[in-house]
Structures are given as C-alpha cells and as structure tokens.
Amino acid sequence: MTHxxxxxxxxxxxxxxxxxxxxERMGVPVVHSPGLAQWRGDEVAVEIGLGHAGLSSATDAPISVWNRRPKARKPKPSLPEDQAFIxxxxxxxxxNLVEAAAQLLPSFWINTPAAAWRTENKLVQLVAAREIGLAFPETAMGNDAAAVRRLAQGGRVVFKTFRAHAWQEEGGLSTTTTILDNDHLPDAQVIEFCPGIYQRYVEKTSDIRVTVAGNRMLAVRMRRRSKEAYVDWRIHVLDEDFFAEQITLPAALEQRIQALMASLGLVFGCLDFVVDADGEYQFLEVNQAGQFLFLEDMIPxxxxxxxxxxxLAAGSRDYSVVEDATLNMAEFRSTETYAALAHRLRLDEPATA
Structure with missing residues (x-):
C-alpha cells in the first residue's frame, strides 16, 4: 500500500x-500495528546483505510512521524451562529493531524509535536544555538526602517521580507531584529508599503546554480563572475554575524549543513549561509521545x-494544515467508531499525560 x-x-x-x-476522512490510508515486532503480522524478519536491508514484510515504505505508543512483542506460550530464554x-x-528501525524502513518517522527511547530519559532532556540555554528549575535527581537538603536550603522544592503515577485515595486521586520545604523534608532514610526528581519550586503564574509537530507548534496557557496557578494542572482540567487559552510564544523561545527538539532528534513532542513571577518561561520536560487531543476540549x-x-499525511517537517474544520474531536465523538471505543474503554476523562 503506497502513500x-x-x-x-x-x-x-x-x-x-x-x-x-x-x-481516512482526508483520503489517506492508514495501517495500524501494535509495534515493530508485529509489523503487519505475527512474523517479522530483518533481511540484510551488501545490497539490501529492510523488514521482510515492509514491501511499500509508508509516507510516515507514527511511533505513537508501541508495545513490545509478548512471547507465545512455551515450556516453563524455556520462558526466560525466549x-x-x-x-x-x-x-535491535529500535536502534536500526529508521535505517531499515526509510520513511518519515514521528519519532524514530531510537530518539524516542533516548528522550524518555529525564536527565538527557535537562542536559540538552542546559546546553541550548533553556531556563529550568535547579534540580537534584536520585536518592542522596544531602543533595536534596542543599537544594531545599534555597526555598521549597517539588518532588516528582520519573514515571507518571497516581494513587486512588479517599476523596479522589493523589498525584506524585508534592511540594516540600526545608522544615518538612522526609527523613534521610525515606529519601534514600527510592530515587526521585527534586526541583526548586517555581512561584509560577501559569502552566504552558506546547505541542510541536514538525515546524509548527501550538501553545496553551493553563491556570485558575482567579489567575492563580495549580500545583499540578493535569488533575484539575474538569474543574469549573480551570481556564485555558491559546497563546503565541516569544520568538526566541520558539527557536530554543526547535533547537531542543533537534538536539533530541525529535520531530514531535509535548513540552511543559511554567511561567515564573518575572514572566520567564521555565522548561520542565518534553513527552515525545504526549497527549494533545484534550486541548480541543479546552479550546474547541x-x-x-x-x-x-x-x-502525518505530509511526511515532512514542512507542511500545510488542511482547511477542513470538521476534522476535530467533537465530530469524531459523534461517530460510531468513537461510541464503540468509548464503550470498550469507558472513556469519561480527557487524557493529558
């Protein structure tokens, strides 16, 4: 299947x-696979020689490959003594496939598996941001209580986990973003028990979500209607007091964002910033497979x-946006496809991670 x-x-x-x-509304055919090891079927092989290299089942290179959220292959049932080996x-x-996929399948990757895998590393992101000159909160990663206490001497700190998580508690969800101060830090034994991300708390006025797709980007400011910022806006998107608006970023910041994306080898990503009391944008992280359609619930x-x-249809960093205004979440939610999907997944809240 071409194009x-x-x-x-x-x-x-x-x-x-x-x-x-x-x-498909645009007339573009779509092929869906769970992951690289299930490329158009249960069998996959890499055929490579002096004059050729590629996936055996990839007869026609797609115009683009959206490396959205692939799943690794689960082995078939086997003898107990063979399970660990298989x-x-x-x-x-x-x-092996992740490292070589972009060379084996010369399509436009969004994003290449190797870049996607590398960018899941939070430390790699901050090192790249530092080299580019993007401002970000002073950070300590790990389980060294002394380092955390040194960070807290300058003011409050925010504790975050390396992976998104939330606990169901009485009265609602408890997130993994917690504000700590120097007088109420956990005991050293608690800090040393599990590594975490500790960042200097920013007295912020709002949160910014930037969605980058090639050479285009959309930025949204989020806060309370009372103009106060949330500690973690993700669990408040359904609150009556939640407010969101589309904004235009400063040109210098847009240039640094594109420089960060290039440094990480990404062509798509969802970036989170906070704006401090002085109006400076502080970088927090980039999610290379982040959610973005929830923005249409905030700003239709x-x-x-x-x-x-x-x-996706262009298969290029440079592209024009189609003018069909019916391509939106409201229209999609009116379809039988969405109704069946919502029934299977019991969809009732927008995904924001």
Whole structure:
C-alpha cells in the first residue's frame, strides 16, 4: 500500500483511533500495528546483505510512521524451562529493531524509535536544555538526602517521580507531584529508599503546554480563572475554575524549543513549561509521545487534530494544515467508531499525560 500512514500503538489507543478517522476522512490510508515486532503480522524478519536491508514484510515504505505508543512483542506460550530464554531473545531482538528501525524502513518517522527511547530519559532532556540555554528549575535527581537538603536550603522544592503515577485515595486521586520545604523534608532514610526528581519550586503564574509537530507548534496557557496557578494542572482540567487559552510564544523561545527538539532528534513532542513571577518561561520536560487531543476540549477551535493529521499525511517537517474544520474531536465523538471505543474503554476523562 503506497502513500499510507503506519501507526504503531496498542489497538484501542484513543489518539491513534482519532487520527486514523481524520486521515481516512482526508483520503489517506492508514495501517495500524501494535509495534515493530508485529509489523503487519505475527512474523517479522530483518533481511540484510551488501545490497539490501529492510523488514521482510515492509514491501511499500509508508509516507510516515507514527511511533505513537508501541508495545513490545509478548512471547507465545512455551515450556516453563524455556520462558526466560525466549522472553530475553524477544526483548533483545526488539532492542535491535529500535536502534536500526529508521535505517531499515526509510520513511518519515514521528519519532524514530531510537530518539524516542533516548528522550524518555529525564536527565538527557535537562542536559540538552542546559546546553541550548533553556531556563529550568535547579534540580537534584536520585536518592542522596544531602543533595536534596542543599537544594531545599534555597526555598521549597517539588518532588516528582520519573514515571507518571497516581494513587486512588479517599476523596479522589493523589498525584506524585508534592511540594516540600526545608522544615518538612522526609527523613534521610525515606529519601534514600527510592530515587526521585527534586526541583526548586517555581512561584509560577501559569502552566504552558506546547505541542510541536514538525515546524509548527501550538501553545496553551493553563491556570485558575482567579489567575492563580495549580500545583499540578493535569488533575484539575474538569474543574469549573480551570481556564485555558491559546497563546503565541516569544520568538526566541520558539527557536530554543526547535533547537531542543533537534538536539533530541525529535520531530514531535509535548513540552511543559511554567511561567515564573518575572514572566520567564521555565522548561520542565518534553513527552515525545504526549497527549494533545484534550486541548480541543479546552479550546474547541485550536485545530490540533487538523495539524497532526496534516503532519502525518505530509511526511515532512514542512507542511500545510488542511482547511477542513470538521476534522476535530467533537465530530469524531459523534461517530460510531468513537461510541464503540468509548464503550470498550469507558472513556469519561480527557487524557493529558
């Protein structure tokens, strides 16, 4: 199949389903696979020689490959004594595919598996931001209580986990973003028990989510209607007091964002910033497979679905956004496809991670 978009993600991924609907409305065929090791089927091989290299089942290179949220291959049932060996072989084979995928399949990758894997490293992100000159809160990563206490001497700190997580507690969700001060830090034994991310707390006025797709980006400011900022806006998007607006970023910041993306080898990402009391944008992180369609629940005419569908269909950093205003989440939610998906997944809240 020529001029197709190939999506790598789990079967009922809402973002993959929404973009497949949009692309097919645009007349662009879509192929969906769970991951690299299930490329168009249960069997996959890399065929390589002096004159050729590629995936055996990839007869026609897609115009673009959206490396959305792929899943590693699960081994088939086997004898108990063979399970560890077979699982290790699949894991190692998958790692091989991740490193070489962009060379084996010369399509436009969003993002290449190797860059995506590397960018999941929070420390790599901050090192790149530092080299580019993006401001970010002073940070200590790890389980050294002395380092955390030194950081806290300058004011309050924010504790975050390396991986997103929330605990269900009485009265609602408890997130992993916690504000600490020097007088109420956990005991050293608690800090040393598990590594974490500790950052100097920024007295912020708002949060900024920037969605970058190639050479285009959309930025949204989020805060309370009372103009106060949330500690963690992600768990408040359904609050009556939640307020969001599309903004234009300073040109110098846009240039640094694109420089960061290039440094990390990314063509797509969702970046989080906070704005401090002096109006400076402080970088927090980039999620290379972040959620973005929830922005249309906040700002219906923002056009993020149209932007992403156009990007996938173009297979290039430079592209024009289609003018079809019906390519939006409201229209998608009126379809039988969405109704069936929502029933299977019991969708009732926007995904924001």
């Amino acid at each position: 197709a978009v190939h999506v790598l993600s789990w079967e009922d991924d809402p973002h993959a389903a929404a973009l497949r609907w949009a692309l 699982a290790g072989e699949w894991r190692t084979f998958y790692d 005419d923002i056009g993020v679905m149209r932007m992403m569908a156009s990007f």
